[in-house]
Amino acid sequence: MEKATEAPRRGRPRTAAKPKRDPERTRARILEAATDEFTKHGLGGARVDRIAKRAGTNERMLYYYFVSKEQLFLTVLENVYINLANAEKALELDHLEPVEAVKKLVEFIWNYYIAHPEFISLINSENLHEAKYLKKSRKLAQLVSPVQDNIREILQRGQEAGVFRGGIDPAEVYITLVALNYYYLSNRFTLSTVLARDLMSPVARETHLKHATEVVLNYLLKSRAT
Numbered sequence: 001m002e003k004a005t006e007a008p009r010r011g012r013p014r015t016a017a018k019p020k021r022d023p024e025r026t027r028a029r030i031l032e033a034a035t036d037e038f039t040k041h042g043l044g045g046a047r048v049d050r051i052a053k054r055a056g057t058n059e060r061m062l063y064y065y066f067v068s069k070e071q072l073f074l075t076v077l078e079n080v081y082i083n084l085a086n087a088e089k090a091l092e093l094d095h096l097e098p099v100e101a102v103k104k105l106v107e108f109i110w111n112y113y114i115a116h117p118e119f120i121s122l123i124n125s126e127n128l129h130e131a132k133y134l135k136k137s138r139k140l141a142q143l144v145s146p147v148q149d150n151i152r153e154i155l156q157r158g159q160e161a162g163v164f165r166g167g168i169d170p171a172e173v174y175i176t177l178v179a180l181n182y183y184y185l186s187n188r189f190t191l192s193t194v195l196a197r198d199l200m201s202p203v204a205r206e207t208h209l210k211h212a213t214e215v216v217l218n219y220l221l222k223s224r225a226t
Contacts, residue, residue: 027065029055035076039118042125043073043133074133077126080119081143087112088146098158102220105150106213110181114205120186148174158220165222173216180212 033054037046048069052062066072091108093101113120126134137143151170158164184191184199192199199208 023065026055026057026061030057030062030065030072031076031079034072035079035118035122038073038076038125039121042121043070043129046073048072070133074137077122077134078137078139078143080116080122082139083116084112084119085143085145088150091150093150093154098154098161098163099217099221101150101154101157102216103213105147105154106177106181106216107209109147109177110209110212113181113185117185120182124186145174147177151177155220163222164220168220173220176216176219177212180215184208 030051033051034046036054037051041047046069048059048062051072052059055062062072066075088108091104093104096104126132134140134143148170151173155164155168155170155173159166188199198204
């Protein structure tokens with residue numbers, strides 16, 4: 001005689017396990033959404049509700065991680081500076097001859113700005129506020145560009161080799177490197193209109209990189225100094 005099969009136990013249906021919270025992932029999504037929002041609209045025009053919606057969270061959770069819109073803006077600023085500094089640290093210019101090192105440095109800054117338009121937009125926005133938020137940063141030491149140290153070291157090697165002239169201020173070289181590329185890209189729309197040429201065409205971009213490199217080297221090289 002067959003055994004009777006056991007009737008299935010009846011009880012409360014099993015509920016699906018709640019997904020575990022991932023604070024780091026949530027924070028990263030908020031930062032990514034905020035970077036895009038501040039890049040497009042600046043601090044004044046950015047909206048927290050849009051940032052939260054794009055990040056797949058809510059405003060309450062956003063404020064839990066960042067306290068205020070201004071604190072979120074500062075964190076975004078710190079991130080873009082830290083990302084730039086990390087990219088600069090990977091340059092490895094010390095094994096190159098001074099002239100080649102300068103060429104690589106100019107090319108790096110130019111290409112980095114093109115690849116990261118958010119950097120220019122966010123810095124423009126912070127300059128409108130006279131660096132009010134950046135001055136509050138507790139990570140300011142981490143934001144200092146290692147390129148300044150690279151320039152100082154390259155200049156020293158070039159001077160010792162008799163290639164570069166003396167009496168050059170590394171800070172001024174840094175400002176020149178940044179200005180030649182930053183201004184071109186931050187004002188590309190008005191300049192393209194006024195000059196009646198597409199400054200972002202492949203030919204124009206290649207021409208500018210060559211020009212910027214020659215400007216810097218003409219200033220540094222001993223044989224070209226007047």
